[in-house]
Amino acid sequence: DAGVTQSPTHLIKTRGQQVTLRCSPKSGHDTVSWYQQALGQGPQFIFQYYEEEERQRGNFPDRFSGHQFPNYSSELNVNALLLGDSALYLCASSFFVGTGFGTEAFFGQGTRLTVV
Amino acid sequence: EDKVVQSPLSLVVHEGDTVTLNCSYEVTNFRSLLWYKQEKKAPTFLFMLTSSGIEKKSGRLSSILDKKELFSILNITATQTGDSAVYLCAVEEGTSGSRLTFGEGTQLTVNP
Numbered sequence: 001d002a003g004v005t006q007s008p009t010h011l012i013k014t015r016g017q018q019v020t021l022r023c024s025p026k027s028g029h030d031t032v033s034w035y036q037q038a039l040g041q042g043p044q045f046i047f048q049y050y051e052e053e054e055r056q057r058g059n060f061p062d063r064f065s066g067h068q069f070p071n072y073s074s075e076l077n078v079n080a081l082l083l084g085d086s087a088l089y090l091c092a093s094s095f096f097v098g099t100g101f102g103t104e105a106f107f108g109q110g111t112r113l114t115v116v
Numbered sequence: 117e118d119k120v121v122q123s124p125l126s127l128v129v130h131e132g133d134t135v136t137l138n139c140s141y142e143v144t145n146f147r148s149l150l151w152y153k154q155e156k157k158a159p160t161f162l163f164m165l166t167s168s169g170i171e172k173k174s175g176r177l178s179s180i181l182d183k184k185e186l187f188s189i190l191n192i193t194a195t196q197t198g199d200s201a202v203y204l205c206a207v208e209e210g211t212s213g214s215r216l217t218f219g220e221g222t223q224l225t226v227n228p
Contacts, residue, residue, distance in 0.1 A: 004158075033216070040220075042206075042218030043159070043218050048215060056210060092216070096214070102164050103208055105214070
């Protein structure tokens with residue numbers, strides 16, 4: 001089992017540019033969540049995808065958008081990059097067992113995005 | 117707004133010591149509390165605690181959840197240098213999803 005895989009591992013972009021990050025979930029998982037982690041902080045929830053739909057969204061601007069494909073993989077797109085978008089972007093996958101149950105979420109290695 | 121507070125923020129101990137990490141939370145629709153270990157990049161799953169599973173143990177690590185007082189602790193006994201990492205506490209909430217709200221983390225350093 002390859003676990004959660006993300007690509008690329010590192011990325012350097014210029015202010016104003018657009019970026020796409022990719023995530024393949026752990027085998028058997030159907031839900032993908034994206035998090036942004038600034039240095040020295042805990043991860044912050046961006047959004048979650050289930051059945052190719054955005055199910056929940058955190059407090060992030062519309063410049064952050066995403067997509068989930070039929071094979072459950074997902075992309076995170078960020079437009080009009082700002083210096084403050086520099087962070088570690090983490091993808092987490094899980095299997096939805098029902099609203100009354102806890103969910104074990106497993107994380108990928110992350111993509112380190114630097115905006116210059 | 118959901119909130120998770122961890123303490124202490126950093127901790128330095130010697131090998132063999134026992135440590136206790138704390139996590140308190142406020143969340144509207146609690147579903148579970150999770151502990152992760154983060155060494156370089158990927159947070160590694162340790163435990164999930166729910167109303168039906170308020171105590172977990174794995175080797176030298178153990179955790180309990182107090183749903184009445186809204187906190188959890190993570191204990192590590194006989195610490196080793198390999199335990200050095202950031203330990204993250206997260207609360208899962210939601211009636212339609214499973215978003216996680218994280219604390220800032222506790223940076224644990226175990227010296228030989």
